[in-house]
Amino acid sequence: MKKVVLLLAAVSFVFTSMADGPEFQQAMGKTLAGYADCKTIEDFQGLANKFERIVNAEKAEWLPLYYHAHCYIIMSFMEQSDMVKKDEYLDVAEISVNKMIEMVPDESEVYALQAFMLTARLVVDPMTRGQEYSILSGQATGTSLGLNPGNPRAKYLNISNEMGTAQFFGSDVSKYCVQAKELLENWDDFKPASPIHPAWGKDQVEEIVESCK
Amino acid sequence: MSIYIRNIVIIIVALMFCSDIMAQSTNIKGVIFDTKNNSLPGANIYIEGTYDGASSDANGKFSFTTNETGKHVLKVDYIGYESFRKEVELTGKEVYIEPNLNESFNQLNAVTIIAGVFEASETKKAVVLKSLDIVTTAGALGDISGALQTLPGTSTIGESGRLFVRGGHSGETQTYIDGTLVHEPYTTSAPNTAVRGRFNPFMFSGTVFSTGGYSAEYGQALSSVLLLRTNGLQQEDQLDISIMSIGTGVAGTKLWESGAVTASFDYMNLTPYMQLVPQNINWNKYPQSYNGAISVRQKTGKSGLLKTYITFDKSSFSLDQEDPDYLPGITNNNIDNQYLYFNTSWLGTLNDKWSLKTGVSTTGNLDNNGLGFGDYYGQLHGANAKIALANQISEKIKIRFGTEYFYKYSSVKYDNEPCSVHYLLNFTSNMIAVFTEADIYASNKFVTRLGGRYEYSDYLKKYNFAPRISAAYKIDDKSQFSLAYGLFFQDPANEYLIYTNRLDFERANHFILNYQTIKENRTFRAEVYYKDYFNLVKYRLTDHLVPTDHNNTGSAYAYGLDIFWRDRKTIRNGDYWISYSYIDTKRNFRDYPGEAIPGFVSKHNFSLVYKHWIGALRSQCGFTLKYSSPRCYNDPNRADFNSELMTPYRTLNVNWSFLYRQNVIIYASISNVTGFKQQYGYNYASFANDEGFYESVPVIPDAKRFYFIGCFITLTKSGEANQLDKLE
Structure with missing residues (x-):
């Protein structure tokens, strides 16, 4: 009888740990794979909803919030003409970013994503927001790199923002091409903490390097 | 087993x-x-x-x-x-x-009351104007009131430069900075020449210009209020240097963890410019001015922000003007102005439900005009203290209430030693006011604002009560209607109060109906209004031209239509707005013999403002085209009062800003580039000459065109800031 109790305990242990660990990992992994199929704003809305479901079920995890915000930032970039809508998507992303800052204030990736969001705010209306938001975005990548000097996404956003400004002013961008190339070469040196931690950005850096040719 | x-x-x-x-x-x-x-x-x-x-x-x-x-x-x-x-x-x-x-209710996304309101701010939501628009409008020359004169509801009065709103005199518009009153918000100018706003537009991150129907929080304005909100905390240390054809300036900002201090100094001297460009005015001493300002911003607690601002101006000039009373004689004006303004305010939340806004401002203004035959001194001291509380009673009801105190001392002194004429007139006024207001949302789509304001003046020994009501209804995502009705009271002008306190408040009733639609970077708004004036001050001029028998028997009406269209979509990299105003008004005030169209009103006002970004040239180019139909002026040689018509006002202003580097901007502008003839009627003699004829002198601007060039440099650690928002 003793053994049965032990067995039961073992079985139930397996069940509970599945709910906390592998199931979460699995659900995240499956949902992250969904990025590959997203082509329209509606697709990203669907993906954001999936992450939101995980957010609601896993109150202690910041990663689902991260991707939830990330999807909405991408939606803002994809929206072509409606400025109000672009800002509305970013309002949703901002709420998730702020929640993460409360949850994990020392996580470098959160500030990199915040910088990405602020860049998206700038893009909505560059003429009036350019000055203020380029400073804010620069401050966020600064915080991100302060927490983890190797964060390749913060580095990418820095290069991309500064290059954008330089192009706007018609100045020489070769300096940023060199930086982008270097970042791409060393991209894989940065090892995400787990398979579900942020890993995006390499494609975008490749695009920059490509555009320099 | x-x-x-x-x-x-x-x-x-x-x-x-x-x-x-x-x-x-x-x-x-x-x-x-x-x-x-x-x-x-x-x-x-x-x-x-x-x-x-x-x-x-x-x-x-x-x-x-x-x-x-x-x-x-x-x-x-x-x-x-x-x-x-x-x-x-x-x-x-x-x-x-x-x-x-069900649609969820959110005050941030709910409909807002916009009857009479033009707001320029950096807020994310679609606003009609951005703060930058105030300073990038051609011809405004960095002057807030100049830029607002491209909006409907305003008249361009070239010989004044002040804001004249919907048939109201400029004195009916009041300026508030961070919630408290500013006296004398314009620079001092020679008679019949244009003034400018004293305050640099780059100090402000939010501007609300109301052409009527405003909140019960604001009193002492019959026609209009201009609400300016100073900048919050800057993002980084910076040093701004300006080198202009008319002067130079420097401003530095230093940040600490929870606050910042900005100090600025400007020196303007028009001598080199005016020697180069022909002037219609006979200057003895070209205009010169010094301005120094310090502002401190400090965060307090989690949500509070304390702002303190102090500025000092000193300006002087001297000129000769033809005087129709002494033709071919001239009057020599030696003008000296000193101005000191102080403002401190605190804004913050007390807890989840309560927020507090409080502030104190003081103004001191000293004008001295040496007229050659005598010396004139004008002095004004004003103060305003306000405390206002807001309480979110429930999700859909918010109330605000508060009290304020106004102090005013005004004096006029005239000394004429040779003729031994001396006089001194002055008065001191204290006023208290209480106000309350409630915003009641029925849904995201419908809001009503009910408010009232009570004022008592110890100088007039009179009180007034002003009910205000407004509402807005959202038809769909893009369009809405707003309406506003209210009573508005104001002290009679200081120039009357120095003679007598046996007067009552002047009063205006506003009724406004507004329609606005914003769709994908295109804005259309149309507003109709009706204004009724009561108790306007009238007086009689004695044989020596001294006003006497002041009374409140004057009245006026004004009604009209204001149209505004802005389009940032049709033209790639282009942005334009068109304003048109129609007004019908008559008034009987001052020493008018009866009801007449006042001289500060054009029946039709039209403005077109265009801005274009040329990426390849890193430049923004723009122009402003304005037309105002002829105004009336009074020729005392004619039997009918105010029956003569001036030439219409026309101007085309162009500007160009070039971003040499990210932190270096070169800016140039020309006002009235095509050289339209501008004349604002005639200035008549006070007395008829021996032939019984009133001599006159035409009123013309100080120069046909105005040219400006400047270079603005911003130094920061990151090198990202520039003074784009400092441009005209």
């Missing part, structure tokens, strides 16, 4: 049975609608506490299966709508739902 095995088998079977139940799946389907039965795509439908769920498709339909069993909560989330929750029993039998989601 066998018992053991049997038990284990039972457990395994039981577990299998259990997992069998878990594996039993339930199909959940449905369609998501709003309350008008429009389908909602992209809604998130899920079983609470699990990962199981789906998004609604383009037709609002969804379908998913879950392996959960038993009682669960099915939830639907959609941005901007209240969540839908339903308890369901998952048994394997299909679940079907067709909920109608």
